[in-house]
Amino acid sequence: MSSSPENATRHRRSAGFAGPATERELPTTPRGLRTRANLIDAARVVFERDGFLDARLVDITTEAGISAGSFYTYFDSKEEIFSAVQAEVEEEMLHPDVRAVDAVGDDPIAQVRAANRAYLESYERYAPFMRLLEQVASIDEDFREQRRKRGEAFVQRNARSIKQLQDRGVAGADIDPQLASYFLSGMVARAAYSRFVLGEDWTIDQMVDSLTQLWVNALQISPSAD
Amino acid sequence: MSSSPENATRHRRSAGFAGPATERELPTTPRGLRTRANLIDAARVVFERDGFLDARLVDITTEAGISAGSFYTYFDSKEEIFSAVQAEVEEEMLHPDVRAVDAVGDDPIAQVRAANRAYLESYERYAPFMRLLEQVASIDEDFREQRRKRGEAFVQRNARSIKQLQDRGVAGADIDPQLASYFLSGMVARAAYSRFVLGEDWTIDQMVDSLTQLWVNALQISPSAD
Amino acid sequence: MSSSPENATRHRRSAGFAGPATERELPTTPRGLRTRANLIDAARVVFERDGFLDARLVDITTEAGISAGSFYTYFDSKEEIFSAVQAEVEEEMLHPDVRAVDAVGDDPIAQVRAANRAYLESYERYAPFMRLLEQVASIDEDFREQRRKRGEAFVQRNARSIKQLQDRGVAGADIDPQLASYFLSGMVARAAYSRFVLGEDWTIDQMVDSLTQLWVNALQISPSAD
């Protein structure tokens, strides 16, 4: 809004994020594949720059160097190309430069710290995209639901870790692992959002220290005896 | 999007949330004041039902029972009436039915618990409005910044409480009160969002218990000796 | 096609003729009523000149002297304004200048002749509109069905007349009144179409004579004894 040009006009068509639907098949020729890839890259640039709502298809095609009509050779709607961008970015996020996490060893505190750092650094690297995700989530209920479901898996994994710590007597026994996992993950996620989207001026080190401390205290994790 | 009618299109002129701007003076006649109030109430209904983006001015004026053109007698833009709605809701939120918080006494744990419960109950009561706030924040940077600043005060107040607990030796001394306040508040806020906007199916009691426990542990608050 | 300008482009949106649907209420102000009427008149001009398919909304609004966007103040689609045109024309057709048919008396042959003449004269007067009806019927199945149902009533009425003639012994007894009514009415309708749309060069008198003769013979109507 205020970040858009004067008198900007924004259209939305509700093609929907409801699901993958009839996944359109990829173009067969190298040229087609190249154009499609260009389009996705262009869309990412425009989305991250203007937000989902202010992004016009014509901006995307212009950025991609093709005509407006050609958009529809590859995608049916802004929502559909957004999903493609999302897939691309997620693909990209899954190629970490051999995460140091594994080198951490068994110390649960070190593990929490490493996980928090990894999360924050990833968030920072993809900050414009993360902001975009937040926007789309706040706009579209289906997308929100989709995202919630994905988060579920992450929370469950964390909950199991907490449970194991409890079983080993390393974490407070009277803590609900599910809720603790959910709420503490949320704390970190929101801290990242505050830092990288809202622009709070903390260093990552500060954040890692503080978040890890709060997390560890909250779960009453005792330092590893090793 | 998914919740909007097929092919709905929304326009926006970026009047902006940048600030109070030239605060428009209130109408002088009782009738004018009544119409203005109707308009705000109508806007709240429509905003909460359709979201900020899908809300059309004509829907608001229709809901208010006045003509489309009369809107501009009272407000200059959708953003401006949104601010008025926000002011009204916040006014309403400040009239608590004699909050029991004060009855809590000096026990810091009981205070944290009471504060968490109060927050969640208030969030629940205003859930549609809270969702609306999230949406607008994700859309508009100025609004986001405005909101961040307001939150600041709240965080500072909490930080001072934490500092006092530390000074009394009731909370961990090595905790950064500012960050802890920010992050723990964020945890609660996000939990409320997950529950009342995303629809996670927790009871408020569960949430209060778990959040209070995590909060208290995180700050290493020891039970009051009294 | 060939009758449209070179490289003309024709769009069709399937709003549908399925039914009256949610009949939009009339404008309340005189100005609104005037504009709506202008729009209908303009639509009739454009439809009759260009056909349904080649008629563009912007042609209609231009003809009506209003802006393109204003169209949607009154109608939702080309189909909807077409229905309004149809209603208007039918209204107009129902104001005959005191049809002479009644003056014909009891002679069945004279009655058939009078009916045929009235039909042909009316068809001639509304020839451009009749051509339009044919086109729309050939394009849209719902409209076709609608029209078929309306014709039904007319056929039934004729069938009853035939039945009465048979009962009075004035028409052949072994004729199926329903089918005869349908087929003979169809013969007259098609003759009118051939004359006024296809442009066959018969005089109305010729047509009346010949059609009446065929009709009368077909039903074996004997001349009234009077």
Add this chain to the structure above:
Amino acid sequence: MSSSPENATRHRRSAGFAGPATERELPTTPRGLRTRANLIDAARVVFERDGFLDARLVDITTEAGISAGSFYTYFDSKEEIFSAVQAEVEEEMLHPDVRAVDAVGDDPIAQVRAANRAYLESYERYAPFMRLLEQVASIDEDFREQRRKRGEAFVQRNARSIKQLQDRGVAGADIDPQLASYFLSGMVARAAYSRFVLGEDWTIDQMVDSLTQLWVNALQISPSAD
């Protein structure tokens, strides 16, 4: 319209049905001939299924199993391939399985009956194509004119038959053979249209009986003395 997908949009460039124009020469290779034939068959399928207007060239080429661009190797426009389809269907219609018509003998009533039956049965067999013809005729004036001229010959032939009957004293002498031929043929054609396009629920036997009776009465054909 109602039969087309939501919001379908159709473009047309008026290549026109004006005439054979520069008849494009047939492809020379067997492969080319096969592709051309496939294209025509595909076009017939698509035209009959979707109507002329809603048929997209890409649908036709897809149905034919060739690429979009290749269309122009064989035809210049939708109109042109339509003409080819028409030619093909008419060719097909001219290969009757040794029509029993000739076996009818000299009885004029039996001849009329046989002709009517043959017409109706043929119409039924080609009903989707006949509907298509009606549509195109209603859309394009040149095509309409073309068709009218072709019908002329048929009407003339019938008119001559009627004349002969009159000369033999078997039909009413005061009937205009031209007009009678035209109008009665029209009656049968329209009955067929009502049955096979509009969906009236008559049996062919009913129709043959009734139409023959009306036709014979109309012409005052007396039963053959043989």
Add this chain to the structure above:
DNA sequence: TATGAATGAGAGTTCATTCAT
């Protein structure tokens, strides 16, 4: 010659905002 991607000229549609009555 076949391919299929690219084009581009529109048409329809929306709605914040203006303004004559």
Add this chain to the structure above:
DNA sequence: GATGAATGAACTCTCATTCAT
């Protein structure tokens, strides 16, 4: 001051046709 009709700038989406490979 209120009304509600009128405006017009945007934007999406289609598909016959072209053209580089």
